[in-house]
Amino acid sequence: LIFLLRSWLCYWILHSLELLEEPVPTSIASDVCKFLARCQSPTGGFAGGPGQAAHLAPTYAAVNALCIIGTQEAYNVIDREKLLSFLFSVKQPDGSFVMHGGGEVDVRSAYCAASVASLTNIMTPTLFQDTPTWIVSCQNWEGGLGGVPGLEAHGGYTFCGTAAMVILGKEHMLDLKTLLRWVASRQMRFEGGFQGRCNKLVDGCYSFWQAGLLPLLHRALFKEGDSTLSLQKWMFEQQALQEYILLCCQNTAGGLLDKPGKSRDFYHTCYCLSGLSVAQHFGNMDLHHELIVGQEENRLAPSHPVYNICPEKVAQAIQHFHQLSVPVPAQKEGSSEETIDTGSDIFPFC
Numbered sequence: 208l209i210f211l212l213r214s215w216l217c218y219w220i221l222h223s224l225e226l227l228e229e230p231v232p233t234s235i236a237s238d239v240c241k242f243l244a245r246c247q248s249p250t251g252g253f254a255g256g257p258g259q260a261a262h263l264a265p266t267y268a269a270v271n272a273l274c275i276i277g278t279q280e281a282y283n284v285i286d287r288e289k290l291l292s293f294l295f296s297v298k299q300p301d302g303s304f305v306m307h308g309g310g311e312v313d314v315r316s317a318y319c320a321a322s323v324a325s326l327t328n329i330m331t332p333t334l335f336q337d338t339p340t341w342i343v344s345c346q347n348w349e350g351g352l353g354g355v356p357g358l359e360a361h362g363g364y365t366f367c368g369t370a371a372m373v374i375l376g377k378e379h380m381l382d383l384k385t386l387l388r389w390v391a392s393r394q395m396r397f398e399g400g401f402q403g404r405c406n407k408l409v410d411g412c413y414s415f416w417q418a419g420l421l422p423l424l425h426r427a428l429f430k431e432g433d434s435t436l437s438l439q440k441w442m443f444e445q446q447a448l449q450e451y452i453l454l455c456c457q458n459t460a461g462g463l464l465d466k467p468g469k470s471r472d473f474y475h476t477c478y479c480l481s482g483l484s485v486a487q488h489f490g491n492m493d494l495h496h497e498l499i500v501g502q503e504e505n506r507l508a509p510s511h512p513v514y515n516i517c518p519e520k521v522a523q524a525i526q527h528f529h530q531l532s533v534p535v536p537a538q539k540e541g542s543s544e545e546t547i548d549t550g551s552d553i554f555p556f557c
């Protein structure tokens with residue numbers, strides 16, 4: 208994991224800071240851009256550190272980090288043409304993606320690929336051909352998704368699969384009702400936080416991977432015309448989750464953690480804060496309802512439930528990259544492949 212970590216550290220820390228509304232000094236932001244540029248592979252995509260091989264997870268982290276910085280310098284780091292060719296190089300004939308050349312397949316990769324492709328406007332129809340069908344095959348009898356077809360449902364994979372389906376506009380292909388039942392049952396009735404899978408322990412990071420599914424499901428069911436949906440609350444106990452994060456997941460010296468007794472780290476800091484933000488903010492724009500447990504200074508900025516960066520940064524990146532044309536994939540040179548327009552209004556509700 209350590210080899211994949213340095214790009215992730217940039218994202219976890221920058222996203223934590225944006226949720227806390229703590230500005231990043233210009234010179235530090237520029238240093239991060241220069242560092243991430245060194246993590247970019249000559250053949251496209253990003254690695255966990257300079258000189259390492261490209262991998263979809265740090266590619267997702269690096270693109271998110273650069274979009275949070277949101278300057279021309281940051282956007283210019285991303286070689287979109289090579290990124291597209293990296294994405295094609297990890298695409299499998301059945302619609303899935305391997306995490307890196309010669310690596311393992313699991314549903315995280317579909318989310319990482321869909322996230323970076325949609326943010327940077329390099330989506331082409333063949334890139335995600337058969338991907339929705341493959342993702343649906345990861346949903347099992349429990350209602351959640353496993354990493355690959357046949358595996359136990361887990362919050363991390365369920366978030367990735369569902370968010371990828373939202374990006375691809377195919378969330379209706381999932382069984383949304385059994386998914387809702389599965390995720391709602393993962394909130395622990397004593398602790399108030401979420402477990403990652405049935406019969407396992409609560410962990411602060413699932414405050415995002417699990418609770419973050421509720422905005423996605425709310426929007427998907429809203430699109431289907433479900434008139435029983437609340438216009439004020441997500442379908443989990445927002446107050447209980449905030450209490451678990453604030454009271455059980457804080458290190459008194461700063462930083463957040465899995466559960467009491469564990470040490471703090473940047474991953475748990477990022478995802479505990481992200482989950483706290485989801486639990487504090489319902490909806491967006493005209494339909495926005497806040498529930499802040501404790502003092503007003505506990506309030507975090509809202510986060511985009513698909514990309515998990517602040518919504519203004521998503522809008523700004525989409526606006527920037529949509530001025531640029533979609534590169535023609537190298538192996539498709541000369542073909543007249545049409546582009547998918549991901550538009551700027553793909554998430555009008557959440």
Ligand code: FPP
Pocket residue numbers: 264267315318319361362363364367402403404407408410416
């Ligand atoms: C189980 O760990 C955890 C996994 C098998 C993977 C979880 C996946 C994610 C958190 C998603 C990652 C997302 C991206 C975008 C790369 P465990 O057995 O230690 O924990 P558990 O007891 O809580 O299940």
Ligand code: ZN
Pocket residue numbers: 410411412413465475
């Ligand atoms: Zn955790």
